[in-house]
Amino acid sequence: MQDIWEFKDPQYPQYPTEKNLDLLKFIIEASSNEGGLVLDCFAGSGTTLVAAQSLNRNWIGVDKSEPAIRVVQKRLNNLPNSLFSRVGYEFLRQE
Numbered sequence: 260m261q262d263i264w265e266f267k268d269p270q271y272p273q274y275p276t277e278k279n280l281d282l283l284k285f286i287i288e289a290s291s292n293e294g295g296l297v298l299d300c301f302a303g304s305g306t307t308l309v310a311a312q313s314l315n316r317n318w319i320g321v322d323k324s325e326p327a328i329r330v331v332q333k334r335l336n337n338l339p340n341s342l343f344s345r346v347g348y349e350f351l352r353q354e
């Protein structure tokens with residue numbers, strides 16, 4: 260059994276690997292614990308990071324695209340803070 264999923268989300272016909280928020284939450288819940296660390300090294304629009312944050316996981320996101328990073332920051336900044344889920348992150352950039 261391999262760990263490559265070939266599932267294609269019909270919502271995103273242009274990107275072969277992109278998945279919707281509900282499916283990513285399902286995957287993260289099934290494969291990690293609260294307080295664990297989720298890494299998305301192709302963060303794109305940040306859906307995996309949003310899912311991880313909303314499930315109280317720590318996360319690291321990487322992307323080579325500045326526009327993608329701006330979208331991710333906007334989405335994360337728009338998430339509500341709660342007692343159990345504070346959105347706090349450090350943005351690192353290499354020139």
Ligand SMILES: C[S@@+](CC[C@H](N)C(=O)[O-])C[C@H]1O[C@@H](n2cnc3c(N)ncnc32)[C@H](O)[C@@H]1O
Nearest residue numbers: 274277301302303304305306307322323324327
């Ligand atoms: C389809 S998106 C990924 C979707 C994302 N995983 C999610 O949860 O929504 C693909 C992203 O990978 C990024 N990317 C492609 N090659 C890369 C590389 N070598 N290093 C970092 N990011 C890369 C692109 O800039 C693009 O934003």
